[in-house]
Amino acid sequence: MRKISDSTIRRLSVYLRFLEQAKSPTISSGELARLGGTTSAQVRKDLSFFGSFGKRGLGYSVPELTRRIRDILGLERGYRVVLVGAGRMGGALVQYHGFRQRGFHITAIYDQDSRKIGSRWNGLVVRDVKHLETDLKKDPSDIAIVATPAESAQHVVDRLVRSGVKAILNFAPVPLNVPPDVEVKTVNMALELETLSYSLANR
Amino acid sequence: MRKISDSTIRRLSVYLRFLEQAKSPTISSGELARLGGTTSAQVRKDLSFFGSFGKRGLGYSVPELTRRIRDILGLERGYRVVLVGAGRMGGALVQYHGFRQRGFHITAIYDQDSRKIGSRWNGLVVRDVKHLETDLKKDPSDIAIVATPAESAQHVVDRLVRSGVKAILNFAPVPLNVPPDVEVKTVNMALELETLSYSLANR
Numbered sequence: 001m002r003k004i005s006d007s008t009i010r011r012l013s014v015y016l017r018f019l020e021q022a023k024s025p026t027i028s029s030g031e032l033a034r035l036g037g038t039t040s041a042q043v044r045k046d047l048s049f050f051g052s053f054g055k056r057g058l059g060y061s062v063p064e065l066t067r068r069i070r071d072i073l074g075l076e077r078g079y080r081v082v083l084v085g086a087g088r089m090g091g092a093l094v095q096y097h098g099f100r101q102r103g104f105h106i107t108a109i110y111d112q113d114s115r116k117i118g119s120r121w122n123g124l125v126v127r128d129v130k131h132l133e134t135d136l137k138k139d140p141s142d143i144a145i146v147a148t149p150a151e152s153a154q155h156v157v158d159r160l161v162r163s164g165v166k167a168i169l170n171f172a173p174v175p176l177n178v179p180p181d182v183e184v185k186t187v188n189m190a191l192e193l194e195t196l197s198y199s200l201a202n203r
Numbered sequence: 204m205r206k207i208s209d210s211t212i213r214r215l216s217v218y219l220r221f222l223e224q225a226k227s228p229t230i231s232s233g234e235l236a237r238l239g240g241t242t243s244a245q246v247r248k249d250l251s252f253f254g255s256f257g258k259r260g261l262g263y264s265v266p267e268l269t270r271r272i273r274d275i276l277g278l279e280r281g282y283r284v285v286l287v288g289a290g291r292m293g294g295a296l297v298q299y300h301g302f303r304q305r306g307f308h309i310t311a312i313y314d315q316d317s318r319k320i321g322s323r324w325n326g327l328v329v330r331d332v333k334h335l336e337t338d339l340k341k342d343p344s345d346i347a348i349v350a351t352p353a354e355s356a357q358h359v360v361d362r363l364v365r366s367g368v369k370a371i372l373n374f375a376p377v378p379l380n381v382p383p384d385v386e387v388k389t390v391n392m393a394l395e396l397e398t399l400s401y402s403l404a405n406r
Contacts, residue, residue, distance in 0.1 A: 004405075006398060013397045014378070037378055073397050074404025081396075092295035098376050098393035104400075142403055143396065166406075167399035169392075173301050175217070175240055183402040185395050189372075190301035192388050193284075193346065194216045194276050195209060196370035197307075199386040200345055201277025202207075203369075 008046050011036060012069050015043070019066045028059040078103040080139065082165075084156050085147035086111035086119075086126045089171050093145060094122045104143065108135060112152075129156070136163035143167045150174040157184075211249050214239060215272050218246070222269045231262040281306040283342065285368075287359050288350035289314035289322075289329045292374050296348060297325045307346065311338060315355075332359070339366035346370045353377040360387075 018035040019027065029043040036043070047060070070076055081104050083090055093099075094106055109121055110129040117128045127135070144165045148156055153172035160168060161182055170176055170186040178184050221238040222230065232246040239246070250263070273279055284307050286293055296302070297309055312324055313332040320331045330338070347368045349356055356375035363371065364385055373379055373389040381387050 004401075009398050009401050010394060013391075013394045017376075035378070072401070072404075074400040075397065079396075079400060079403075088295040088298045092291040093392065095291045096392055098391070099396065102393045102397065104393070104396050143399055167403050169395055169399060173220075175238070181406075183399055185399060187390065187392070187395055188216075188301070189296065189299055189390070190305045190307070191213060191216045192372055192390055193282075193302065193307050194278065194305065195212050196346055196372060196386055196388060197277040197282060198207075198212050198275070200282075200370050201275075203384075 004049055008049065009073070011038060011042070011046050012073060015046070016066065016069045016073070016075075019062055019069065022062045025062055026059040027062055027065070031059075075103055078105055079143050080105055080107045080141040081143045081145060082106070082108045082110065082132075082136070082141045082160075083145045083147065084110045084129060084132070084160070085145075085149075085171075086113070086116045086121065087147060087149075090145075090147040091121065093147060093171075094124070106145075107139070107141065132156075132159055133163050136160075136165070140164055143169070145169045145171070146176075147171040207252055211252065212276070214241060214245070214249050215276060218249070219269065219272045219276070219278075222265055222272065225265045228265055229262040230265055230268070234262075278306055281308060282346050283308055283310045283344040284346045284348060285309070285311045285313065285335075285339070285344045285363075286348045286350065287313045287332060287335070287363070288348075288352075288374075289316070289319045289324065290350060290352075293348075293350040294324065296350060296374075297327070309348075310342070310344065335359075335362055336366050339363075339368070343367055346372070348372045348374070349379075350374040 014036045029040040032043045033040045109124050109126045112129045116126050119126050144160045150172050157176050168184045176184050217239045232243040235246045236243045312327050312329045315332045319329050322329050347363045353375050360379045371387045
């Protein structure tokens with residue numbers, strides 16, 4: 001399959017949300033476009049990546065399209081996710097309902113702060129980060145969420161990568177170096193506000 | 204000034220981070236590229252949007268480039284930001300250092316839950332959301348952060364828009380309808396994990 005752009009993947013995720021809530025058995029590209037804030041042409045282009053869906057005039061079959069997008073996004077399996085950093089952001093993420101709904105299960109939380117280690121968060125006991133490698137050897141995870149302070153993030157990421165983690169969602173406000181076979185997404189809240197500030201300044 | 208793409212704006216934000224930490228008076232496009240995870244050609248292209256910076260062989264003047272990017276991003280002024288939704292995510296955002304560093308000051312927090320109203324968060328008292336309109340009339344804000352449950356988000360946004368808010372950072376997992384003169388950015392944590400899941404599934 002040829003490489004699909006990040007923005008297409010994001011739109012597929014958005015379409016999937018609406019498909020999962022759809023009440024009728026078919027949906028048109030126009031309806032998906034309206035819900036997803038894009039155009040029918042864009043919807044058809046996005047879906048054309050995966051061969052021929054839909055019948056002219058009848059729209060897309062909701063169950064088929066749901067299944068295909070879930071398959072494309074790799075959501076048909078569940079993922080074990082470890083979280084490093086039991087701070088404010090970590091706390092918000094552990095409680096985030098959207099993860100579990102999508103098959104992302106946070107299975108362990110780590111911190112280096114002795115005041116946090118041993119406390120119970122959403123049914124999980126915060127573990128000392130010194131156990132990270134041995135735990136991951138026993139119970140491998142594909143995905144890790146890093147919500148540590150900026151200064152510890154790269155060290156944590158190096159340890160995760162050595163332990164076989166292949167995808168990292170980073171909330172530390174710092175870019176991370178990883179080998180080419182590891183994927184990192186950095187979520188930077190301040191950066192999101194800056195794009196808003198730009199639009200306010202350039203109205 | 205012609206319209207600059209969202210991805211350029213994001214890279215400018217990233218360059219700004221490194222410029223603010225730079226220790227020498229000049230920086231080359233190669234160095235900015237290395238720090239920002241892009242190419243020199245991309246850096247030069249991004250900066251060329253704003254006229255001629257830099258001298259061949261000497262690199263960019265750090266103070267000048269810093270000032271210009273801050274100006275472009277509209278960061279030379281501070282912003283008052285109201286937060287609606289005093290849940291887990293709201294709590295993490297209130298404590299987020301990066302906002303204040305960038306001139307985004309959360310000046311009020313609202314919720315509708317009587318158990319939260321009146322509690323003190325980071326020096327701010329959580330206010331009843333029923334006061335939203337009267338407060339914004341007295342102390343207008345350009346930017347709001349919405350961190351409510353999905354089902355209340357659109358109603359809150361409608362009220363913010365009627366009160367003159369022009370830019371919204373949305374953490375509720377739902378797309379929002381706003382008039383054309385209002386800018387919304389939605390941060391969807393599950394969607395970030397889905398782009399990682401896609402890359403794991405299509406290695």
